[in-house]
Amino acid sequence: MVPPDERSRALVSVLGTAETKVTFEDPRSIPEMVLAVVEAALEDAALGWHDIDAVVTASVDLFDGLTASSIAVTEVVGAVMKPETRIAADGLAAAVHAVHQIMAGAYRRILVVAHGKASMAPYWDLTAWAMDPIFLQPLGVNFLTFAGLQAAMLARHDPHAVSRWATTAALRRSAATGGIAGPISVDRVMASPVVASPLRAGMCAPVGDGACAVILGDPNIGDRNLGEEDVRIAGIGHDVGPHHLMIGELTDWAGLRRASQRAYTLAGVTKPTFAIVEPSCLFPHEEELFVEAVGIGTTAPHSPGGGLFAGTAPVISGLSRLLRVVRALKGRTGERGLAHGTWGPAGQGQVVVVAETP
Amino acid sequence: MNSPTSEFVHTTIELDMSWRYASGDEMERFLNGIAQRLIEAIRCPQCGRRYLPPRPFCGRCRVRMTEWVPVADTGTLVAWTVVHLPIIDGRTGEPRPFPYGMGLIQLDGADTALNHYMATADPELLTIGARVQAVWRDELEGAMDDIMHFEVMP
Structure with a gap:
């Protein structure tokens, strides 16, 4: 349980979530996969196209074999004639960017979408x-x-x-x-x-095809779908490690430690205990680096659904971890969860989101 | 929209492109040195770290680096792995024979670790902490693969 004096630090609310079932090869095109999750997330949030003020997409040109890979999904994410930002990193970093935009007061509701298809090329x-x-x-x-x-x-x-x-x-x-x-x-x-x-x-966690969407909103706008049971994002943090790997840095996710401390500070977390923890780890040794860096203790349970070993796709991992945290917390009172994303070689990019229910 | 059971339609697009990267002053000096079997690192005036390959700024201190220091072509094997998956050789575009050994090497005189191929893919011959030596090509072009690989020193 979240201690009472640490509650109500919500930065944004999570209004809706959706993801495709990850498969080794999804026969749909990228826009078809993305459209499916966008429509499902809107339905989950009980919102329509016109309720969305801005869009943040996450994709990587290299993995999609496209330049400006966000262009492939411009229409299906509803970004035509709307402010869209593309993040070429893990999808959870796109969610963090959306949190920044809402906290700045620029937009009230933002659709965050990530996609990846490992089946397209080695x-x-x-x-x-x-x-x-x-x-x-x-x-x-x-x-x-x-x-x-x-x-x-x-x-x-x-x-x-x-x-x-x-x-x-x-x-x-x-x-x-x-x-x-x-x-x-x-x-x-x-x-x-x-x-x-x-x-x-x-x-090695199996890597295939998938898409994921999350809709975030300003917690202060009195949205019709916001209830006491809704999940809020209370802390965010991200970090990019040095280009040169110093001796020893491969064996320590120091960037994740910095990212999680930033998230804990924002969320008022004094002791990192969570009802659910969802790391983005493609290999078992990464889990050990994760546990040490976020400070949850080596015996703390995490990845209740198998984590990325259930199957994941490039770019979506962190955003899909947030989805799982949100779904696990929804309807519970005074609970806190942690979602993690990473990108680059050996975890050089790290991002953490702390979510909680009131 | 396709149904999940519809036939896949694949479109194959082949690209034959090349890029001309501007290497930057620091990398230019480094690669010119490689062409003469000379390895140089660049040192941060603030923290003293010796970076290899050179970068214009120390990312930790965010200060410009201009001091060059010589580095040996011998060093210590910090980590190694033997890769059993085929990869495309970045220099030729052709599949590279596998398995192959890849090392993380701290050259004598540098503070950073350098990735490079190992001469052997036999795990029995690779040990963290082993002393290693660069094996150079006869004809040098000023590229990282002027060093063909590193071998464990006897």
Whole structure:
């Protein structure tokens, strides 16, 4: 429960949420997927097109194979002749940008949309193109390589790390009801092929296609759909790490620690305990970095639905984590949740949202 | 709208483009050095960190960096991984043979770590903390792959 003296610090209200079911290959086009979640989110919020003042979309040109990838969804998100901003990072960062706009008094209600389709091209190969073109691209380094290096450093003095990560991956996959990859045993994780040592295929969250939408609103406008049970965003924080990875920085998500402290300060969180915690972790070792950085304690439960191991898509992960936090908190009184997003290699970009119910 | 069971319609678009990146003064000096088997880092006048590859500003102190310091082509293996997935070689556009070893290397005289290929993909031959040495091409072009890979020193 949120202590009484820490409540009512709402920055914005969450009016509606929707997401597609993540699949390895969604036959729909990107605009079709986005339209589905936009209409569902509007219905969830009991709002219409004209109630939305502005739009923030999250997409990455590189992953979509498009320049100005937001242009593909301009009509379906209702951004024609409206103020639209595109964020080329995790979808939760787009939500944070929308919070800023509402807090500034610029707009009352903002639609936030993220989409990603890993089925369109080899995802890990594409991430190599996100690197510095002169120095790193000739070397073929990609996000998976960084994850392997990060895991290797963490496992160096920890002989049980790999078996523990296999157990974590199996646990998450088993918790993911309807997950796109299905449950898996620890033995099968350990027998799965090495992809970037010490990481095995079974230790990687399955990445497919998905879209997600969240509608945020000014908590002070007396919206007709706002009730006492509605979820509010009480704290936001994000952080971008240094370009150069100093020795040791791969094994510490210091940027997440800074981001979460910013969110905790805004939300008045003095002790980070949450009814629900939803990290965006593609690999089990990232969960350990997450838990340490946000300060929830190593025994605190998180990812009740399997987290990203249920299946995720590029760009949507953080926004879909917010959706899950909101749905878990809705209807409960005086509870608090934490959603997390990340982007870039080895977690260089970090974003945190603290949500709560009155 | 397609139904979820409709046939996929794929459109394949092939691009054959190249970019001419302006490298910037710092990277230009660095790459010119590489062409002479000389590795240089740039040092922050405030925190003293020696950055490799060079950047114009220290991101932590936000001060301009202009002091160059020589760095050895030997160093310490900070982390390694063996990658078992095929990737597209950034220099050729062709698939690169796999598995291959990738290292994170702290060169002697630098404070940052450098990514590069390892000469071996055999996990038994790679150890964090191992001393490593750059293996240079015979013909140098002033690019990062003038260093072909790093090998573990005997």
